Amino acid sequence: MKAIYPGSFDPVTNEQIEIVNRASDFFDEILIAVMVNSKKKYLFSLEECSWLLKMSFKGNPKVKVVTFEGLLVDYMKEHEYKAIIKGLRTVTDYGYEAQMALTNKNLYREAETFFIHSEEKYSFLSSSMVKEVYFNGGRLSTFIPEHVEDALLKKV
Numbered sequence: 001m002k003a004i005y006p007g008s009f010d011p012v013t014n015e016q017i018e019i020v021n022r023a024s025d026f027f028d029e030i031l032i033a034v035m036v037n038s039k040k041k042y043l044f045s046l047e048e049c050s051w052l053l054k055m056s057f058k059g060n061p062k063v064k065v066v067t068f069e070g071l072l073v074d075y076m077k078e079h080e081y082k083a084i085i086k087g088l089r090t091v092t093d094y095g096y097e098a099q100m101a102l103t104n105k106n107l108y109r110e111a112e113t114f115f116i117h118s119e120e121k122y123s124f125l126s127s128s129m130v131k132e133v134y135f136n137g138g139r140l141s142t143f144i145p146e147h148v149e150d151a152l153l154k155k156v
């Protein structure tokens with residue numbers, strides 16, 4: 001079965017990479033969909049986020065990356081996806097993720113969301129936190145891959 005892993009990935013973090021790699025043990029294909037979260041202000045463009053993701057999964061042939069602006073369920077219907085993968089870091093993620101899962105289910109009855117719990121060591125990690133640490137001169141080597149850190153350096 002193929003599955004879709006949607007998110008903003010601005011930029012991708014080690015927590016998200018770990019979720020996709022673990023999910024790829026259970027699904028035949030994982031399509032990472034770089035999408036627009038209307039509540040967020042982006043640092044990288046969708047194309048830049050997508051390129052950073054492609055570089056992160058060079059070694060995993062089951063993982064593909066697309067960018068899409070619009071409703072996730074519209075993409076899923078058009079390309080015949082029924083499974084959505086989401087990572088859960090802490091209990092505070094659950095409220096937000098449950099709301100999205102139920103919205104998607106109400107818009108598309110066949111959509112099922114599969115939650116994978118993040119490793120404890122990444123339970124604090126988010127793209128926003130990465131940017132916060134970066135803009136304040138902190139070390140990022142355990143949070144993001146080297147090519148993402150290079151992209152941040154070039155960007156700002």
Ligand code: PNS
Nearest residue numbers: 006007008009035036037070071072100
């Ligand atoms: O990484 P994020 O910001 O938590 O990802 C949220 C995202 C991009 C998956 C969500 O905002 C989304 O699905 N956006 C596309 C529009 C959509 O389908 N909205 C309805 C479901 S909430």
